[in-house]
Amino acid sequence: MKQNSILAVMVLALAMFIPALPAQANLALVEPGDDVVKLTDGRELTGKIVREKDGYVWLDMGVGQPLFLSPDKIKEIVRNSGAEAGEDPISLEAEEKAWVDDPNVTRAAIITAEGMVGMQMASKPLRDAIPMLKEEGVELVVFKVKSGGGFLLEIQPLSDVLHNEYKQNFQLVAWIDSAISAAAMTALTIDEIYFMPHGHFGAMTGWSGQLQAMSGRGLEDVYYKMEKISTRSQRAEYIxxxxxxxxNRMVSYDIDEATGEINFYETTAGEFVLNDGEHVLTLDSQQAEHCGFSQGTAATYEELQAILEQSVGEIEWVGEKVEGIPYPVSKAEMHQREYREEVDYQDARFQEVVVKYQMEIQNAQGVAVERRGGFLRRAEGYLARIKRMIKINPNFGIFTVNEEWIRQQEEIIRELRRG
Amino acid sequence: MTRLAKAAALTLGVAGLALTAAPAAASAPALEMSFAAEPTHEILLTTGQTVKVEIVKENDNEVETVLWVGTMSAKKTYQRSEIISITELSQTTDASAKVETYQRAADVDDQIPENALRVYVMELNGRFGWDISKTPVSDAFDEARELNADVIIVKCNNNWKQLDGFEDEMYDDQGRFEYRTAESIQPIFTSELRSKWEKEPKVVFWVERAMSGMAFLPLVKPDIYFTSDGRLGGVEGLEGFYGSTGDEVVRDKLESAMEGHIKGMAIAGGHDSRLIEAMTKKSYVLSYRIENGKPVYLEGEAPGDWILLTDDGEGENADTDYDIVRNQGNDALTFDADLAFKLNVSKGTADTLDDLLFEMGIEDRTYVLDDKDEDGQSDGARRELDRWSTGIVRADQKLRRLQYEIDNVEVRPMRNDPDGSKARAAARGQQKRLINEVISLLNKYGEVLDPGEQIRSQLEVMKQQIENQQRIENLNRRRGPG
Structure with a gap:
């Protein structure tokens, strides 16, 4: 190899190494007054933000022109103006607490769970949001669901977060926009359920592949899971x-005129038939309220507030008005939205990145060992991106690209490099 | 050179000529414009740079500008793919369509009596899910918001013709069960009114043709009127939507979920959800009778004064061809104006805008916004919807052409290129440019042309393949074949 080629490789190696500097090392270099921009690829850049527009940021790093960063590259911005280097931004903001703890007012926030269960609707962002909710003094969480279902395997983690963590810290109610399949199973964890007028809830049949229904032990497992989750929300009578x-099971119910008590039957003998056994049931808002499954119907958060205030007294909503969002947006809710956006973005590109990775590997396999460097470096780049995606949400490519697969790929790259 | 490659070369040559000719033709109207003495817009580029410009002309792909640097100016054309955002700097120019619109709106506002109801009228016509899609409807609503509309009349008139340009219409059983488009558009009429508007306007649907997937859209609101020949329905097919694929219980589950969505839309609009079942399921039997002026429904068939609305479509109950061609079938429910009025789905029947305003009881205090040509429709809405329709037709044609061009880019011999590597690199560069052009189009019209982003994803992979071919060739050239 010529000397300048060696130099080029070293420069390239350095260039690849610099982005991989650990976060702590970067933070240690932060000067007071520096802002830190954490990137989605793991890097943290420090400097002074000199301009922002629509999420785009110009970061002056002290050398040359300000660096331009687009929103898709930015994970988080830590603004340190006047703050100690490396100081936790959340604790900084906490000092600016703008709310008063009034025992006569219930502070409430709406948290949305949308998209595919296990992807956009996942336990991770919900758990992440708990300290944010606490920081804003939230006592009542409205869990607004809009999802057509998703991975069965995420139901238990979601239910666990809601039951073991949310219910321990907040009063929790569900507000159903659309809860189908795994999303409905998740929402069953919650004791108090309200619907939007167009809300619907059900169609919880487990399936896979070419519309193949679950059967045998898998099906029994889902039934049992539902029984357990229903017990968590004191809904055993709704089984x-x-x-x-x-x-396709029959279900009907009677309402005792004297007591208002509702009794369900696994036949069509009750006065009100919800399912004749030929279909799979999805409740609409009117059915849900009539049979007592829902405690009320509200089209807007103001209507929901009017219902909830009957039991909890005056409610103050936490969050800011954001154009296009019909309820106040708290920090915790903003986090859910950002998480979903990130997952949406990555999800749309996941297969593409995997294919590109495979192409680089094939190219490397097709040339002599001394010529594989470039292909393998790009393959490593794509593999790193796949790993980052999985870190954002472990359910990316869950059936194909798991940790074992990644280990295999790392070994393949090593083998190809050795020749 | 293969015959295909020669043909491709010819195609490319013609395309190239056309491309060269286009700016010249396009520049003619630009010459007629008087350039402002200062920049009117700021463009934020993907490089992070911002430039101050006057916009001379825009199309789907390019923005032709006069670029200002200090007091100097020069013509400069930007690709849409290079632009992140365009911000207006002042209202002093009529160089762009948007500014033009606002000025007209201001003009119109001056003439409106203080106590008038500001009515914005838009007609959704064309193919549902193609011409009628979320973006143009949303854009039209944004304009209605700019004009502070109190009432928005949405005329539904989707294309239900057998052949364009002829009168014969499709039969009700030729409709397709599809609700995703309606579901994607409906927040504009519901939740977005609450979140975007300071004072929520009243949205009124006026149905001439709301057939197939369009049928669900008006039902999200309580205020529906029909024209005398208006029809809403043709949307049977929920049952058996998945054919015989997979297990029955899964098909039932998926149908149940879809039914949940569409019933929810109707319930939110204040309509009886059993009507949705009657519209979408051939086996669903529904009867009604009028009690105290209101319809009462009964699932199934009953003697006495109950009127059968839909039968089970089985055996001798199945609609005959005689029934179907005369729109007299009752296997699935399609509303005409009379039935819709009888069942309180429609609040009245009107064939002209004046009649409609009269039916609504607001004819004497209405001002139709932005209707300079007095055709009973707000000009801005027509413009937004037409722009989308034209754009998407062009984009579709262009996508086909680009696909052909990508597949047939020719490697043209170049000077001082004994091994042909420069020519191949140029051809690959050309392919990548064409792919970028396709991606740029998909970014704009993806909701219709590539809703799952699959095409974009494939193109990204294709671009990578091309780059890899180039890399392999570079390697071989530098070091000899390995």
Missing amino acids: PLIKAMQH
Whole structure:
């Protein structure tokens, strides 16, 4: 190899190494007054933000022109003006607490769970949001669901976060926009459920592949899971209803005129038939309220507030008005939205990145060992991106690209490099 | 050179000529414009640079500008793909369509009596899910918001013709069960009114043709009127949507979920959800009778004064061809004006805008916004919807052409290129430019042309393949074949 080629390789190696500097090392270099921009690729850049527009940022790093960064590259901005280097931004903001703890007012926030269960709707961002909710003094969380379902395997983690963590810290109610399949199973964790007028809930049949229904032990496992989750929300009496949402089972009910008590039957003998056994049940808002499954119907958060205030007294909503969003947006809610945006973006590109990775590997396999360097470096780049995606959400490519697969790929790259 | 490659070369040559000719033709109207003495817009580029410009002309792909640097100016054309945003600097120019619109709006505002109801009228016509899609409807609503509309009349008139330009219409059973488009558009009429508007306007649907997937859209609101020949329905097919694929219980589940969505839309609009079942399921039997002026429904068939709305479509109940061609079938429900009025789905029947305003009881205090040509439709809405329709037709044609061109880029011999590597690199560069052009089009019209972003994703991979071919060739050239 010529000397300048060696130099070029070294420069390239350095260039590749610099972005990989650990976060702590970068933070240690932060000067007071420097802002830190954390990038989605793991890098943290420090400097002074000299301009911002629509999420785009110009960061003056003290050398040359300010660096331009687009929103898709930015994970987080830590503004350190006047703050100690490396200081936790959340604790800084906490000092600026703008709310008063009034025992006569319940502070409430809406948290949205949308998209595919296990992808956009996942336990991770919900858990992340708990300190944010606490920081804003939230006591009542409205869990607004809009999802057509998704991975069965995420139901238990979601239910666990809601039951073991949210219910321990907040009063929790569900507000159903659309809760289908795994999303409905998740929402069953919550004791108090309200619907939007167009809301619907059910169709919880487990399936895979070419519309193949779950059967055998897998099916029993789902039934059992539903029984357990229903118990968490004191909804054991609704089990006939829930079974009809899982399978073509009959369900009807009576309402005792004297007591208002509702009794469900796994037949069509009740006065009100919800499912004749030929279909799978999805409840609409009117059915849900009539049979007592929902505690009320509200089209807007103001209507929901009017219902909730009957039991909790005056409610103050936490968050800011954001154009295009019909309710106040708290920090915790903003986090859910950002998480979903990130997952959306990565999800749309995941297969593409995997294919590009495979192409680089094939190219490397097709040339002599001494010529593989460039292909393998790009393959490593794509593999790193796949790993980052999985870090954002472990469910990316869950059936194909798991940790074992990544280990295999790292070994393949090593082998190809050795020749 | 292969015959295909020669043909491709010819195509490329013609395309190249056309491209060269285009700016010259396009520049003619630009010459007629008087350039402002200062920049009117700021463009934020993907490089992070901002430039101050006057916009001379825009199309789907390019923005032709006069670029200002201090007091100096020069013509400069930017690709849409290079631009992140365009911000207006002042209202002093009529160089762009947007500014033009606002000025007209201001003109119109001056003439409106203080106590008038500001009515914005838009007609959704063309193919549902193609001409009628979320972006143009949303843009039209944004304009209505700029004009502070109190009432928005949405005339539904989707294309239900057998052949364009002829009167014969499709039969009700030729409709397709599809709700995703309606579901994607409906927030504009519901939640976005609450979140975007300071004072929520009243949205009124006026149905001439709301057939197939369009049928669900008006039902999200309580205020529906029909024209005398208006029809809403043709949307049977929920049952059996998945054919015989997979297990029955899964098909049932998916149908149940879809039914949940569409029933929810109707419930939110204040309509009886059983009507949705009657519209979408051939096996669903529904009867009604009028009690105290209001319809009462009964699932199934009953004697007495109950009127059968839909039967089960089985055996001798199945609609005959005689029924179907005369729109007299009752396997699935399609509303005409009379039935819709009888069942309180429609609040009245009107064939002209004046009649409609009269039916709504607001004819004497209405001002139709932005209707300079007095055709009963707000000009801005027409412009937004037409612009989308034209754009998407052009984009579709262009995509086909680009696909052909990508597949047939020719490697043209170049000077001082004994091994042909420069020519191949140039051809690859050309392919990548064409791919970028396709991606730029998909970024704009993806909601219709590539809703799952699959095409864009494939193109990204294709670009990578091309780059890899180039890399391999570079390696071989530098070091000899390995």
